[in-house]
Amino acid sequence: MDTTKTNMKIAVLSGKGGTGKTLVSVNLSTVAKESIYIDCDVEEPNGHLYFKPKNIQKEDVTVKIPKVDNEKCNGCRKCVEFCKFNALAYIKNKLFIFDEICHSCGGCMLVCPEDALFETEKVIGKVEKGYYNNISIYTGILNIGEASGIPIVKKLIDENKNKDKLTIIDCPPGSACIVMETIRDVDYCILVAEPTIFGVHNLNMVYELVRLFNKPFGVIINKYLEEENPVKKFCVKNNIKIIEKIPFDTELGKINSNGEIAVEKSGKYNQLFSNLLDKVIKEAGNETTVNP
Amino acid sequence: MKIAIPVNEKNIETNVCASFGRSPYFLIYDIETQESNFIDNFAASDVGGAGIKAAQIIVDNEVEALLTPRCGEKAAEVLNSADIKIFKTVYPSAKENIQGFIDKKLNLLDEIHAGFHGHNEN
Structure with missing residues (x-):
């Protein structure tokens, strides 16, 4: 499948941090060759650590606050x-x-x-845009101490609303308002989970969210071992499609901890993420694919 | 002189409420007339900023002191601006704390917390 011909928007979610959202998002964006990667995890964006984007442009994000005369x-x-x-x-x-x-x-x-009241602007964070090969990298950054990163997510999403490219959105963890804002207009949701009892609890949070939003979705089990696990059971019981299993693998762990992109370092993972991207695009339905 | 106390029920024997902003009622007690007046805390069920609104209610009732086990920083800012002194309760019931205040046994609340912001306080 020619992934350069889709303008699909795919969100990557998980019920807690550290399950592998960024791993999946970064590698899908890279394997697609031409894409937009948006890091909406504004409290701790880390996709840029892999891409090390060039030609960074920065823009402040402000909110309107009343002042009194x-x-x-x-x-x-x-x-x-x-x-x-x-x-x-x-x-x-x-x-x-x-x-x-x-x-x-x-x-x-x-x-x-x-x-007697008038508006003033208050800076709450910024958006950085940079490039890595043919991937546009957007990073939202919320200033420490600010209550809500939603205005930053809104800016990131709005700015990329009508782009004719595959867009991968790295969501904030959890299922709160900011995640809802992030997935509102996406075509497909990938739910990343770890194969443990805690993983089930966290998966259930985002599972309930994507069902509420009526989004097509599939589950990726990360750190997967070839044995029975609670997440697999949960998926079978609820008739949820497991679209990929990423193995619990020292090689991948090493690549990742060096801040390198797995699909560029390993043939095995290039194959895995290429297949995954094809699957996701197919799953999400062909109607959003231009010239299928 | 009028003082205010966050309370769980509408009687003077009631216990002091553990929360200021989310307290169901406030007892407004007049030390001269020994009159008790219980008012509803309209802020108790608000989504956010309960401390600020509760403090506004206290200010509007023209009290001079608030007796409370704890108080958030924004509520404290509002109360301080209105020159209302905040004292720390040390007894379970409202009645005992009123007597303690009259006997000058209560100290000013020196620990102002950063607020719970919708999270459970336990």
Whole structure:
């Protein structure tokens, strides 16, 4: 299958960190030759450690935070009552705004009858874009101490919405709001899990999420050993397709821990990830493939 | 002088609530008239920022001191701005702490935590 002719978007998820999302995402992107890799794990993005991207362009990501003009504020408290997140308080004839609590909905500005609130921009992180061969590498980085990386994920996803290339999205771990934002528009979800009881628990979280979003999906069991394991049982019981098993293998471990890309270092893994990519594209349905 | 205490039930024998922002009720006690007034904490079930809203309720009730086992940093900022002193409760019941406050046996709360932000506090 010619993988350069698809504009499919594939998300790689897992219920916890360290299961192999980045391993799968980086190797799929690389084996595809021409692709976009987006690291949405904004609290600890590490795909760039493998790609070491060149020609990096950086752009700040900002959110809008209200500020008050004390001359205009008459203390009516409409904004305080409106804010569902309680980011505002009115104490001793003065309006207090808690930036970290604000979700940038802009509602306080709409309800203020005195026009006393105005928007200011606050930097919460950045997006870096670079290249590795014919792969565009996008990395979202959330500043330490910021409450939510969702604006960064939104920017990453929006910027790559209409690109005519295979796009691999390395998700944040878990199944919280930020992951929902990440998978909203994808064509297929890969759920990476470890073959343990803990692996089942974590897999179940993302399994419930992708079902809620009605996304086609398949499971990759990472660190796989040829024996019965709870994840396999879980998949059989719930009729979930296991699309790949990545072996528990010292060779792969070594390549990985040196920050190298397995498909470039090992014929065996080149074959494994090539097959996987073909399978995923086929699984996701041919309707999104241009000139199948 | 009026003081406030987060409480689990609407009677003066009730225990002090372990949480400030998520306390179901506040007891507003007037030391001069010995009058007890119980108010609902509308912030208790909010998604976030409960401490800020709860502190706003305390401020609006014009109390001079809050007796509480613990208090988050944002709530403390609101209370401090309104010059409300925060004292640490040391007894189980509201009644005992009120007496303790009157007898000057309570100390100022020196440990302000960073907030639980929607996570379970245990």
